[in-house]
Amino acid sequence: DVVMTQTPVSLPVSLGGQASISCRSSQSLVHSNGNTYLHWYLQKPGQSPQLLIYRVSNRFSGVPDRFSGSGSGTDFTLKISRVEPEDLGDYYCLQSTHFPYTFGAGTKLELK
Amino acid sequence: QVQLQQSGTELVKPASSVKISCKASGYTFTSNYMHWIRQQPGNGLEWIGWIYPGNGNTKYNQKFDGKATLTADKSSSTAYMQLSSLTSEDSAVYFCARPGGYSPFDYWGQGVMVTVSS
DSSP states (O other): OOOEEEEOSEEEEOTTOOEEEEEEESSOOBOTTSOBOEEEEEEOTTSOOEEEEETTTEEOTTOOTTEEEEEETTEEEEEEOSOOGGGOEEEEEEEOSSSSOEEOOOEEEEEO | OOEEEEOOOEEEOTTOOEEEEEEEESSOGGGSOEEEEEEOTTOOEEEEEEEETTTTEEEEOGGGTTTEEEEEETTTTEEEEEEOSOOGGGOEEEEEEEOOSSSTTSEEOOOEEEEEOO
16 A cells, blocks of 8 residues: 655644645655646544645645645645634645555644 | 535444445436545544445455445435444544545545444
């Protein structure tokens, strides 16, 4: 299985500040069709996860441009600028290039 | 709009089975995969498998082979997951989710908490 190593586990931030989350895969996430199926989700307390970024760098509908994704191959980053209260929660990366699909262990974004 | 409405909380005994449901609305049920995901208490997310309701095809994470069985009822637009030989390790929240052209899990159900306890 592809192991997704997500860091840090916990990320204290100040409102208005910036956050960066890393996700590294144990093998390349470039599919044979040339696409890279790396996605980011946010799970707010008591809620289901919600899609933020799909295929590395594309913001899902309604996701503010404070969120940005980047990376390639095995190394990916989610950045959040000007952190707002509604951004707090658990962030997960997901790879769907290889079966079984696998998630990172999560990063808890919390107030400093 | 797309909605995935899951069944309610389950309290079940060890060694028993449980069947949870995910009723879909707002889209063509038979033309989209339905995925199931597990979240153990305080833990992250694990993909269990998918079913394609149009033809009943399934694909499982090998870890859940023999544990989870995915089915779908086209007449009621409802997907089901049966979990068998339950142990405390199966205590978790189980989500259904479907793709929408972006990622495998664009839309999520609200989750079902299954607690295995004697």
